[in-house]
Amino acid sequence: MMTPRALLKHVTTGLAVVWIAAAAQADTLADALVGAYNTSGLLEQNRAVLRSADESVAQSISGLRPVLNWVADLSRDFGTVRSATTGFQTVANVQNTTSIGLSAEITLFDFGQTGLAIDAAKESVLATRQSLLSVEQQILLRAVQAFFEVRRATETVSLRQNNLRLITQELRAAEDRFEVGEVTRTDVALAQARLAASRSALSAAQGNLVIAQEEYRVATGRRPGALSYPRTVPQLPPSVEAARAVAMRTHPDLLSAQYVVSVNELNILRAKAAMKPKLSVQGTIGITENVDNDAFTRGGSVSLNASGPIYQGGRLSSLVRQSMANRDSSRAQLQLTQLGIEQNVANAYVRVQVARSSRSASADQVRAAQIAFDGVREEATLGARTTLDVLDAEQELLDARASQISASVDEYVAAYAVLFSMGVLTADQLGLKVQQYDPSAYYNLVEGAPSKISKQGRELDRVLRALGKE
Structure with a gap:
């Protein structure tokens, strides 16, 4: 069975090419991921949520003092x-x-009530750490999608520009042939209509490129310049079952749900201890x-x-029942999370297979469409084909090339979506060259509930000033 570290070797194979120095000005996929990790406001928000959970442990410990x-x-x-x-x-x-x-x-x-509160707070911290990892995965997947959407949009604009030039040439040829009486006004009008449609499609493609560039800026914290695209997709586990096995051990959503169940189990004991x-x-x-x-x-x-307590209007008994209901709810949520992860892994693998099949088929389609277009255009010069035949053949070639571009982009995005569904699309697993956030550093400072005047409290003040919180 593949371990997370063994899987990491496969994952980083796909990124290895990315980190090889390409053109000095070009941004690689790794650059995009690093930018997303370092500039994400959503990550910073959830790190603050984790620090808040850390403080709950300190507050619970203070009950013993x-x-x-x-x-x-x-x-x-x-x-x-x-x-x-x-x-x-x-x-x-x-x-x-x-x-x-x-x-x-x-x-x-107090019959262990305070100790149970401490244990529940610690389990909540562990759950929040996993939630932070889940957010990290979302941030990095968004960066991957933004990176490759810029590629899709850029190549589509280039394709549309070439198409516009080609149809312009066809229109000129149709007009020349019309002047000598080889074709009718209808052929010229057809070429003019296709030219107008081509201009419209180019305008739409340029608009999509601007939108993709803006998404890239928001996702990574920088505007895209020249992008250096990886030549290979990351290697994946050999089967859906192997990927699911990794996900069941490492996926942060599943681990977070497990910790939440533990918290609610402890809260039942706390509610019962409060009656003593x-x-x-x-x-x-x-x-x-x-x-x-x-x-x-x-x-x-x-x-x-x-x-x-002797009598509190049924409040304490209600709290016990409420804790039991929360426990049952979290158990059901754990089961749903597990099923959802298994389904997401399977769906991600299907998308990879579909994209690979589509890429292979579109490559064949491009070759065939290119041969057909060259032949139709040659036959048109001999009078055996009409202008409409040439335009139709050119449209077939355009559609085939567009499909090839989309299939290639979809394959990359789907491959990284598999890593996301497995729970390994993190800065640590990908080996990103960033200063990784240590979730235990702040916890170690506040776990003992230091006072303001203690040595540890003064150290904590320095940390908060470094974070810009004081």
Whole structure:
């Protein structure tokens, strides 16, 4: 069975030609993929989503640590009093006091609720990492499609320009033959109509080229110049079954769905643990001073607290049932994801086979159409063929060449779509020469929930400043 690394050798074979230095000004497919990886806003967005998930682990870990708070108070009590101590006289009573205190609390035992929250947060991080890889695949596949669509559009424009020149020549020939009475006005009108249609088709092809160039700019972060196209498609596993086996082990969508199931399994345990008692210890210390005199009080307290739910209107039971429903939903989604990946692999292979067959057939069609066109044009000079026959033969040749261009482009795109369906169209698997994003770097900084004043917290601040987030 082919391992991901063994598959990588096959995949990179198709890109090896791309990385060989071609013309100095030409952009290769590898350049397009590197540009897409380095400039994608969608990748940056999902990296931020991953960093947010990393912070959830830190927040869960903080539940195992003491919570320390301070409180300060400055108050003025005022009013009037009348009592036996004042001789039943009404006197003003004003008192200014200030106080400051500290309180600390730590959970000693909660039937594993906090630990389960930590485990669920870690599984969510792993799921989000796989989602990031899935987005990376989408970005790179879009770059591949944009690269080859520019090729399709460029070659189509060239084909249409040649067609326009050829029909212009045919129109001149028809006009010359009309002048000497060899053909009728109808033949000239037919050539004029085909010329107008050719100009329209060229205009449409030029518009499609502009659209393809704009898509390339958005997908890769640069405008296309001269493009150096690879001479071979990437090698693929020998069969659909082999490709499916790789996809079942490595596809990020499948792995992400598996982690989501684990998260929901843990959430059921968390919901059940929330129905049980919790044991905590709490301590306070403080001082209160009368600003008007030297009177003050100092003191503190330590308490061991146990608490647990008795009745909350059915909320806790509902949370357990909701967690179970989410678990069942994620399991069903996992099955759907697996089936979808298997289907996508099979469909991608079919598209490759169709494109290869079409390319082979269109090559034969071009050869036959070229022979037929040359023959019809020669026969037309001898008066055995009409202008319409020449134009029809030329149209057949044009259609055959257009089909050949599209089939070649479709084969490349379909081959990379196979890699995408297998889950190996990533910067790491393709060996792109980029500074790859390390999803564990930020996680390692925040996993321990560092405080702002700690050494790790200061290091985290430097990272955030480098990211431009502070």
